Amino acid sequence: MRTFYARRRLSVLAAITGLVAMAGLFNSPSASAALPTPVSGATARSYLASLTVATEDRTGYNRDLFPHWITISGACNTRETVLKRDGSNVVTDSACAATSGSWYSPYDGATWSAASDVDIDHVVPLAEAWDSGASKWTTSQRQAFANDLTRPQLIAVTDNVNQAKGDQDPATWMPSRTAYRCTYARAWVQVKYYYNLSVDSAEKSALTSYLAGC
Numbered sequence: 001m002r003t004f005y006a007r008r009r010l011s012v013l014a015a016i017t018g019l020v021a022m023a024g025l026f027n028s029p030s031a032s033a034a035l036p037t038p039v040s041g042a043t044a045r046s047y048l049a050s051l052t053v054a055t056e057d058r059t060g061y062n063r064d065l066f067p068h069w070i071t072i073s074g075a076c077n078t079r080e081t082v083l084k085r086d087g088s089n090v091v092t093d094s095a096c097a098a099t100s101g102s103w104y105s106p107y108d109g110a111t112w113s114a115a116s117d118v119d120i121d122h123v124v125p126l127a128e129a130w131d132s133g134a135s136k137w138t139t140s141q142r143q144a145f146a147n148d149l150t151r152p153q154l155i156a157v158t159d160n161v162n163q164a165k166g167d168q169d170p171a172t173w174m175p176s177r178t179a180y181r182c183t184y185a186r187a188w189v190q191v192k193y194y195y196n197l198s199v200d201s202a203e204k205s206a207l208t209s210y211l212a213g214c
Contacts, residue, residue: 125166182210
């Protein structure tokens with residue numbers, strides 16, 4: 001009889017341990033987004049000072065003008081590549097779709113276990129790029145921008161956070177996690193500098209303030 005109860009206690013303890021581990025998965029940043037490390041704060045401030053300040057051209061934007069989620073390797077497109085890069089223990093099927101894993105969103109601090117809850121954010125949105133210079137690019141240049149895995153431009157984040165951001169710049173939107181705002185500002189400026197995109201006056205003022213603390 002004692003053996004039966006001892007086994008039962010062990011079974012209950014194992015179940016509790018499993019629940020604790022599961023809770024840890026969803027409440028801690030066990031998966032950390034692997035955005036390419038942006039330039040330093042000092043370099044970002046230097047880059048920002050050199051960017052052209054201009055009023056944005058908010059006409060003619062069409063998302064289809066930026067071919068995105070192109071094939072990167074084998075069956076994997078850009079979205080799937082970033083999901084694998086930014087997640088932990090990501091398992092994919094033969095079509096490269098993520099069937100399991102966990103993703104930590106540095107914008108809001110949430111962790112997700114379903115790829116359908118995660119969007120791939122363009123740090124500098126496609127519409128923002130269009131308004132600040134990309135309208136003059138070729139289609140191949142816009143494709144390179146929309147699928148850039150080398151610069152800190154693509155990152156896996158909570159889907160509704162990405163949707164709330166939309167095409168806003170740092171004058172009107174920043175990640176709710178204040179600890180990530182320096183990284184975000186540095187990434188934004190690096191991308192704009194690399195692609196020779198302009199900034200408007202409100203955007204530059206906001207970035208100047210955020211980078212002052214980096």
